[in-house]
Amino acid sequence: MRITVTSEPLPETGTVVVPVGRDGALSVAARTLDESARGLLRRALAAAGGPLEHGQAIELLLPAGLPQERLVLLVLGKPEGTRRLDLEEAGGRLAAKLGSAKASRASLASTAGLELGCSPSEAAIALATGCRLRAWRFTKYQHEKPEEPQPRLEELALHLGSEEAEAARSLLVREEAVIGGVLRARELVSEPANVLGPAEFAQACRQLERFGVAVEVLDKERLEALGMRALLGVAQGSARPPFVVVMRWRGAEQERPLAFVGKGVCFDTGGISLKPAQGMEEMKFDMAGAAAVFGTIQALAARKARVDAVGVIGLVENMPSGTAQRPGDVVRAMSGKTIEVVNTDAEGRLVLADCCWYTQERFKPAAMIDLATLTGACIVALGRERAGLFASDDTLAQRLLAAGEATGELLWRLPLGKAYEQHIKSEVADIKNVGRNREAGAIAGAVFIQQFTGGIPWAHLDIAGTAWTNRDTALAAKGATGFGVRLLDRLVRESYEAPAEER
């Protein structure tokens, strides 16, 4: 879907969307149409019955007295105040509505005249952003059936006054960069594992070079030389070799970079601790942490964020085979710690152990944030509403929670601590890769990773429940969500970007 900005008047054909207030107030554009159609819009709002609700879209076909085929009244405004995210979500609902109405093109009128706590250009961009995020679907492998063509919104034209249009165009550049990162992350997550294995993912990272990102691909020999035996142990059951990719966007000279680390298990069968067949196909998404890191670096580079950010992803496939690691094996991580692999299905933490250690040792980052579809236990605890947040540093935790509230990528903080570290004590090695049966499973995963963070400010996001959605949500159709990209982009914008240079 494409967003365009214009200061042309609304077209006299096709689908036109005009904002109205929750209290029945008409925007300037709505008032104009209402006048030429002799009160049609006011009558339609009254006929809608009951209190109007933010995000509601009232559709009028062949509106009497107007030339357009379809008029959509988009209700905006929340009694407690309208946030940017509320407008994005309304845009998402609009996309769903236009999609089911089979409109391929629509024109959105300015919100001028409504009290939304932001300028018409900001409101238009927020609405359009939600629209784009919600309209995206992964259809690459589906042939279109002529008898049931896929309804798709292809273009949304934002009609604004000429000054507002100017402002909207510059806001749009930044927003498109972030949307691009989200959609790229979704694409990577949606690809089946036969198409996107570790090598293909590593190759895809090279695409970031055209945004000015420095990309380094570490192959198996290099990982062996570095001593990443925890990661290599996971990979050894697969015919496809592992890779670690380092992506660096240097948009500013900063003393220490900000680091993102991603779990990139391109497919997780569980290994010798094999998962049940039921639902195993979902495990193509087990590289969603790595995809979020990729998408974040892309977004930051595309919008030329004034930050030094490094992304490190560990790409492997967890397979059972004659060369696979066994339950009970002991591996030595790059840090020197020995790990008893009690369950080969707890592989994400093994991959992250080496990636986190490598990242903190090489880059000495100001903060390190890892993202991983780490535990089913996190879904049990928080459902699909929030990702688990674990942090060694309260400031970092607060910043992440705030970024989550602002973007709708919600987090909930769960504890770390000495008592939980007891859960991963091993009889035969320094630590083991599982906790005490089903107790505190998400926390056991987090304290395990923490052993490899070298004491720098660190946060872990368990995105097992949020990387994929089984139902349509406000900003994502069923499927991959790209969770993490908007969150981390916001975190950077709010807390890590260098101030703009004065000119």
Ligand code: BES
């Ligand atoms: N990738 C899974 C986590 C997962 C499970 C995500 C289900 C989404 C849905 C991870 O590698 C895993 O298998 N974790 C185990 C850990 C256990 C063996 C300690 C789990 O959660 O069962």
Ligand code: MN
């Ligand atoms: Mn697993």
Ligand code: ZN
């Ligand atoms: Zn996994």
